[in-house]
Amino acid sequence: xxxxxxxxxxxxxxxxxxxxxxxxxxxxxxxxxxxxxxxxxxxxxxxxxxxxxxxxxxxxxxxxxxxxxxxxxxxxxxxxxxxxxxxxxxxxxxxxxxxxxxxxxxxxxxxxxxxxxxxxxxxxxxxxxxxxxxxxxxxxxxxxxxxxxxxxxxxxxxxxxxxxxxxxxxxxxxxxxxxxxxxxxxxxxxxxxxxxxxxxxxxxxxxxxxxxxxxxxxxxxxxxxxxxxxxxxxxxxxxxxxxxxxxxxxxxxxxxxxxxxxxxxxxxxxxxxxxxxxxxxxxxxxxxxxxxxxxxxxxxxxxxxxxxxxxxxxxxxxxxxxxxxxxxxxxxxxxxxx
Numbered sequence: 001x002x003x004x005x006x007x008x009x010x011x012x013x014x015x016x017x018x019x020x021x022x023x024x025x026x027x028x029x030x031x032x033x034x035x036x037x038x039x040x041x042x043x044x045x046x047x048x049x050x051x052x053x054x055x056x057x058x059x060x061x062x063x064x065x066x067x068x069x070x071x072x073x074x075x076x077x078x079x080x081x082x083x084x085x086x087x088x089x090x091x092x093x094x095x096x097x098x099x100x101x102x103x104x105x106x107x108x109x110x111x112x113x114x115x116x117x118x119x120x121x122x123x124x125x126x127x128x129x130x131x132x133x134x135x136x137x138x139x140x141x142x143x144x145x146x147x148x149x150x151x152x153x154x155x156x157x158x159x160x161x162x163x164x165x166x167x168x169x170x171x172x173x174x175x176x177x178x179x180x181x182x183x184x185x186x187x188x189x190x191x192x193x194x195x196x197x198x199x200x201x202x203x204x205x206x207x208x209x210x211x212x213x214x215x216x217x218x219x220x221x222x223x224x225x226x227x228x229x230x231x232x233x234x235x236x237x238x239x240x241x242x243x244x245x246x247x248x249x250x251x252x253x254x255x256x257x258x259x260x261x262x263x264x265x266x267x268x269x270x271x272x273x274x275x276x277x278x279x280x281x282x283x284x285x286x287x288x289x290x291x292x293x294x295x296x297x298x299x300x301x302x303x304x305x306x307x308x309x310x311x312x313x314x315x316x317x318x319x320x321x322x323x324x325x326x327x328x329x330x331x332x333x334x335x336x337x338x
Contacts, residue, residue: 040130042186048116048179049126054099054337055119058289058298059083060309061091063328068120070104071197071271071329075291075298075311075323081123090119092331094142095119099337103142103151110136114153114177121334122129128184139186140172141198143208152199152208158188172197174210174224200244209234209244209253221255221268234268241266243287248294248336254278258288265299265312285310289334298322298332 057072057079068091070084070201084090084104089112092105102119105112110133116126128151132139137157144151154172174196179230197219198211208224219242221234235241239259246253253268260266260277264285268275279285283303290297294314301310304321310318323329 039183041128043127043179043181043183048101049093049118049123050100051118051120051122053120054335055095055102056099056335056337058309058311058322058332058334059093059102060298060323060332061093061330062302062325063307063330064229070102073309073322075296075322075334077320080323081121084117087317092141093333094144095335096144097146097148097336099335103144105140105142107162109133111135112140114139114142115152128179129186137174141197141199142177143201145201146203146205149178149180151179152201153177153186154196154199154210155188157186171195174199174208198243200246203248203250207246209255211242211244211255218258221253222335245288245290245297247290248292252294253336254288254290254297256288267314278314279312279319280316287330287331287336291334292336292338298334300330300332 044118057074059070059072062069062071066089067087068089069082070090070093071080072083075081083102086108088107089103090106094103100119102117104115106115109127111130111131113127113129116128117123120215129139139153139155142151142153153175155175156171158173172195176187176189177184195213196210200209206226208226210224211219211221212222213219218238220236221241221244223232223234234253235257239257241255241257243256244253251270253270255266255268256263257266261282263286264280265278265285266275267278267286278297281303283301285299285301287300288297296311296313298309298311300307308321308325308329309329309332310319310321
């Protein structure tokens with residue numbers, strides 16, 4: 001993140017000559033020393049970045065070559081605006097439970113870190129990780145706990161020296177970033193073998209769904225029960241399944257799967273165990289995200305020959321392309337507020 005040259009600005013404004021202003025030199029040296037000792041991961045006294053009002057709509061990633069920006073669009077395809085636009089890769093948007101903060105992944109400071117910003121895209125960014133710009137440690141896919149005080153992520157910072165994607169240990173491991181306390185810190189959850197990815201909390205915050213590979217040949221959906229530490233498998237078959245998303249009432253789990261074709265959005269009924277194909281198309285439909293009322297799902301599809309953001313009703317009706325862009329539009333995140 002670019003930081004202004006504070007001392008240079010002072011010198012310019014006040015035309016300070018340090019050789020003639022020893023008192024100023026001593027004062028600024030003290031300020032510099034205090035600033036250099038500040039913990040960059042300290043939780044800010046003023047709290048997390050928040051917009052004045054909740055932000056409604058669907059955030060998504062626009063990819064143009066190596067550049068990725070984050071846009072916002074309304075469910076009827078209107079009101080498209082840019083939320084995050086830099087020369088770096090910005091992706092993985094996720095709205096906070098109150099719709100006033102956006103978590104996302106960015107390489108703005110060098111390595112792939114997790115940031116927070118006001119949900120309307122204004123104000124300062126807050127880097128929760130602050131790795132060295134040359135670090136190879138990367139964090140991905142922030143998922144808000146319903147309490148708003150915890151993020152689940154997956155990260156490669158805890159991989160074993162000889163880890164491989166198909167080995168028993170994996171590269172990407174589940175981690176957590178608590179948003180309360182004195183400082184932000186990536187905590188490793190090492191109770192799961194394999195490689196975790198694409199995370200989603202249940203509305204009651206007791207269950208975390210995730211895709212996992214390395215244990216099996218294909219990505220499979222698992223459920224981690226936070227209170228007991230137990231893990232169960234939802235998709236115990238030979239098909240690749242990922243991108244889980246709980247419905248707002250917690251009854252259904254939407255996910256992407258190759259079970260019936262290239263990739264479809266499937267709906268798993270957590271009460272009955274029934275799985276139905278929602279999209280049933282010849283295109284690649286993936287990355288589901290639920291509307292606040294649980295009646296619609298936003299997703300990525302290449303139906304038009306290019307990745308766009310679509311919506312579809314829970315009964316399979318009303319499928320509509322929202323973005324119709326020449327670039328690739330990916331990874332929708334529907335705000336929890338209407």
